[in-house]
Amino acid sequence: MRKLIKGLRFILSFLVLIFCVSCVHTTPIPERTMEFEEGMKTLAVNLADQLENTSIGNKLNKVIIDPLTKQKHLKKIVIDPFIDVESGYPVKANARIAKIFSQEITKRFQVTGEMEPDNLEVSEYVLNGMVTLAENRGNVYKVYGTVFEKSSGKVLASATVLVNKFDTTPKDIYKDSPVFLKGKNYEQYAASVKKAPDETVNKEYHDKLAVKSMQVKADKLYEQKEYKKSLSYYNQAASSQSGDQLEVLNGQFTILVKQTQWKEAEDVYGKLLRVSIRETGEIASKIIFSPNSVVPVVNKNDVYTIYMEQIAKLVASLPQCQVKITGHSSRSGSEAHNDKLSLQRALWIQKKMASFAPEIMSKSTTVGRGFHENIVGTGKDDITDQIDRRVEFVFNKCVQ
Numbered sequence: 001m002r003k004l005i006k007g008l009r010f011i012l013s014f015l016v017l018i019f020c021v022s023c024v025h026t027t028p029i030p031e032r033t034m035e036f037e038e039g040m041k042t043l044a045v046n047l048a049d050q051l052e053n054t055s056i057g058n059k060l061n062k063v064i065i066d067p068l069t070k071q072k073h074l075k076k077i078v079i080d081p082f083i084d085v086e087s088g089y090p091v092k093a094n095a096r097i098a099k100i101f102s103q104e105i106t107k108r109f110q111v112t113g114e115m116e117p118d119n120l121e122v123s124e125y126v127l128n129g130m131v132t133l134a135e136n137r138g139n140v141y142k143v144y145g146t147v148f149e150k151s152s153g154k155v156l157a158s159a160t161v162l163v164n165k166f167d168t169t170p171k172d173i174y175k176d177s178p179v180f181l182k183g184k185n186y187e188q189y190a191a192s193v194k195k196a197p198d199e200t201v202n203k204e205y206h207d208k209l210a211v212k213s214m215q216v217k218a219d220k221l222y223e224q225k226e227y228k229k230s231l232s233y234y235n236q237a238a239s240s241q242s243g244d245q246l247e248v249l250n251g252q253f254t255i256l257v258k259q260t261q262w263k264e265a266e267d268v269y270g271k272l273l274r275v276s277i278r279e280t281g282e283i284a285s286k287i288i289f290s291p292n293s294v295v296p297v298v299n300k301n302d303v304y305t306i307y308m309e310q311i312a313k314l315v316a317s318l319p320q321c322q323v324k325i326t327g328h329s330s331r332s333g334s335e336a337h338n339d340k341l342s343l344q345r346a347l348w349i350q351k352k353m354a355s356f357a358p359e360i361m362s363k364s365t366t367v368g369r370g371f372h373e374n375i376v377g378t379g380k381d382d383i384t385d386q387i388d389r390r391v392e393f394v395f396n397k398c399v400q
Contacts, residue, residue, distance in 0.1 A: 039163040042103040050157030074110040078123035080175040085132035086180030089170035142165035153206040155195045173222040183246040183279030231255040266306045289389040291381040294344045309356040316357035321398040323364045331371040331379030332389040343368025349391045
């Protein structure tokens with residue numbers, strides 16, 4: 001009996017030791033606003049702490065043994081690029097985020113980088129995230145981060161930090177995107193990022209990780225100016241799933257335009273336009289003008305022609321479909337002059353669209369907003385405020 005009691009005491013002591021060793025203190029995230037570097041470091045440490053605390057003995061089991069080489073390795077985390085909530089675009093800051101996470105938790109987990117196919121294949125965990133302006137906080141952004149188990153989709157850690165002036169500049173391939181990426185895939189991603197520990201990420205999002213990894217690889221190749229290789233990965237992504245996907249069509253169109261493959265680009269934009277209106281109700285396609293001009297900038301003529309022709313044909317093909325064509329101007333000059341100028345721009349676009357589909361004249365309205373809806377508003381009349389000199393489109397009853 002004494003031997004039994006002694007044995008039980010030993011086992012109990014051993015279990016207590018494991019429990020104490022495995023219970024890592026989770027570093028709390030301060031409620032104050034931090035600069036980018038500090039904020040991302042704080043987020044990385046907090047998520048790693050939570051990850052180590054997910055189960056008894058997990059700290060001891062961070063090292064895994066490769067069944068082929070028999071070598072020991074740290075468990076790996078791959079990053080599904082953080083997105084800007086407002087546009088749905090992956091941000092260029094992801095490269096810095098990956099570097100910071102890797103440096104901060106290098107002795108605890110191995111960060112394989114952004115979610116390219118090879119990185120996804122070897123990783124046990126996936127980190128995703130998004131950034132949005134904090135409510136009533138000026139230039140303060142709220143950054144979400146979530147880590148889940150790749151095999152099961154179970155969330156193991158989640159946290160948020162407040163960051164001052166987070167740079168939401170999109171990756172290069174999205175800078176001239178003709179659509180906002182806020183469709184079904186965006187909704188599934190955003191819902192997954194907001195999951196709490198022990199919940200499971202959205203099933204549709206989880207099932208598409210392999211396809212998403214092809215897009216991530218394609219975006220990286222685009223930034224490296226490897227346009228043909230980038231298109232190849234987007235084409236693989238397209239063939240790996242059924243139905244047209246907003247993100248894939250957007251990538252294909254952008255690369256085809258970059259390579260001046262106008263006929264192929266036009267065919268893709270026709271599909272992209274319909275998917276975007278069906279999933280988001282809008283498009284980001286804008287036509288830009290030079291100061292005091294009623295004719296669009298010449299260097300974008302080919303892509304603008306694609307916009308106008310495909311939009312005109314879509315509106316004409318659907319009995320109930322209507323489009324509002326809204327013109328804008330930069331702040332320089334008088335209010336009356338700019339109101340007139342912006343309307344003239346809308347009328348020019350309407351007339352051009354009618355050359356592709358005469359029905360446009362009865363299925364569209366034109367509005368001139370002058371400088372009342374400026375995005376930049378400096379009135380410099382140069383490249384920095386060119387977005388203020390635009391025509392944009394609003395659709396009504398155009399879902400097929």
